[in-house]
Amino acid sequence: MDTRHNILTAAAVLFARNGYDKVSMRDIAGAVGIRAPALYNHFPDKEHLYLESIAHVLQGKAEALARAIAGAAPAWTRLERYVACLARIFTEDPDALRLIQREVLNGDDARLRTLTDQVFQTPFQDMLDLIQELGPGRDAHLLAISVMALVLDHIELACLRPLLPGYRPEHDDPEVLARHVCTLLRAGLVDAAPSAPR
Amino acid sequence: MDTRHNILTAAAVLFARNGYDKVSMRDIAGAVGIRAPALYNHFPDKEHLYLESIAHVLQGKAEALARAIAGAAPAWTRLERYVACLARIFTEDPDALRLIQREVLNGDDARLRTLTDQVFQTPFQDMLDLIQELGPGRDAHLLAISVMALVLDHIELACLRPLLPGYRPEHDDPEVLARHVCTLLRAGLVDAAPSAPR
DNA sequence: GTCTATAAGCGGATAGAC
DNA sequence: GTCTATCCGCTTATAGAC
Structure with a gap:
């Protein structure tokens, strides 16, 4: 399926409930069923992932x-x-x-x-x-x-x-x-x- | 002067503006003019320091x-x-x-x-x-x-x-x-x- | 695109000298 | 009470095989 979409929705939930610093790339990857380095195939770094997950939710x-x-x-x-x-x-x-x-x-x-x-x-x-x-x-x-x-x-x-x-x-x-x-x-x-x- | 009081007021400002995770024990110590390990003479750990700084402000x-x-x-x-x-x-x-x-x-x-x-x-x-x-x-x-x-x-x-x-x-x-x-x-x-x- | 392995750095916390 | 030195775990991010 669309991994990118899954990452954004999972990350948004984690960031919303725990805050930016309390959520590691490992946490996000784990919630989607992949490993942390795979996230970097979709986003350049944690900051961009965070900002895009906000935009995704507020859309x-x-x-x-x-x-x-x-x-x-x-x-x-x-x-x-x-x-x-x-x-x-x-x-x-x-x-x-x-x-x-x-x-x-x-x-x-x-x-x-x-x-x-x-x-x-x-x-x-x-x-x-x-x-x-x-x-x-x-x-x-x-x-x-x-x-x-x-x-x-x-x-x-x-x-x-x-x-x-x-x-x-x-x-x-x-x-x-x-x-x-x-x-x-x-x-x-x-x-x-x-x-x-x- | 009263080091403990100085720590609490400085820590409260830092925690309020940056959040718990974005403030390190080194940051707090620096704001008071001491080194991080000295903080542990006044508080058992970061969590207690944080909670006490909130109480101190809301007093x-x-x-x-x-x-x-x-x-x-x-x-x-x-x-x-x-x-x-x-x-x-x-x-x-x-x-x-x-x-x-x-x-x-x-x-x-x-x-x-x-x-x-x-x-x-x-x-x-x-x-x-x-x-x-x-x-x-x-x-x-x-x-x-x-x-x-x-x-x-x-x-x-x-x-x-x-x-x-x-x-x-x-x-x-x-x-x-x-x-x-x-x-x-x-x-x-x-x-x-x-x-x-x- | 995803993996394993790993680099490089920062975090909280402790040991022990003074 | 404060210092220096240090331990150790966890973090982001990269390298390179598959």
Whole structure:
């Protein structure tokens, strides 16, 4: 089969869960059923393998978000779709989110710029436009970051939340999360009824 | 002077910025002006040095939050103080936040449980109680996580935000961030006027 | 393309002098 | 308590047979 593809998917999982330094070329080779030197037939070194495995995982995620926000529906509807899509994508593939977290934490300026240009730019701009349509007087940048934070932090903290008081298993359901975020965005902390009003 | 204290503060900075594996005992020793074997007079091994440096940095942070939320003031006022305190603490000491991020990403279950019991438990419970007072019908756990996410994600993304459209330098000011978060919590994305109403 | 063998270097940690 | 010297394992990466 396609060895290169197998390497990239196996490496992405290992890097996401253990971090760059805790994953050796031997580990990656072992996960694919080959020996370490064979990896160098497909990638020039570990760094390139790592960067390509990230790109491989993030492939298509941005496009899915673009589809969710597109169309002629009312702005609130498009926001709800965007939030739901974001929650679904990264709940189903938490390794992808971990890879992004590690890059944000460790990436030098050049790598962060590349990642921004190739992945974050378009979805963020879409969200920015949408927010400007919904709340013209507000700071769209702060709000767009806030929307991302509300959705992604819940998922990032999946390991920690069960240890904190008030946790219930349904909090890990992306639909529950999306509804919660939209309710909060609509009316804030207090004013909304338990079930989101239209 | 107190060599042990110097080691812990220097190590914390290195670990926060580069991660556990990218910091060698030689690096830490060099930052303090000694040689690597001397470190073993103060700590049994690298793992213990790492864990103690985290504890050393997080010391006092939880107490500051407890003070901010305490008192007989109205619930909204205490929430505002809490949010402002959270934003100030981690804007002034971004390395502390990075250490927490790394622990959440890499920590096994046992270490996350220890960290929760010793640091997160009390501030989170305080926030939970406050939210139950403010919005009795809502899911307090989801909301408390959301408040943390809104404040901390802005600070965690300090490296990324300048690369995204709409960024302005004032977004890095903890007071601006705290006002933004409180406005959002009060009335959601749309209903609030640009300057937060009382 | 994959293998075995191996180079070259860095990592944590210890021994023992001072 | 700190030093120098050193051990030993593991890492990335290459050479060369098949």
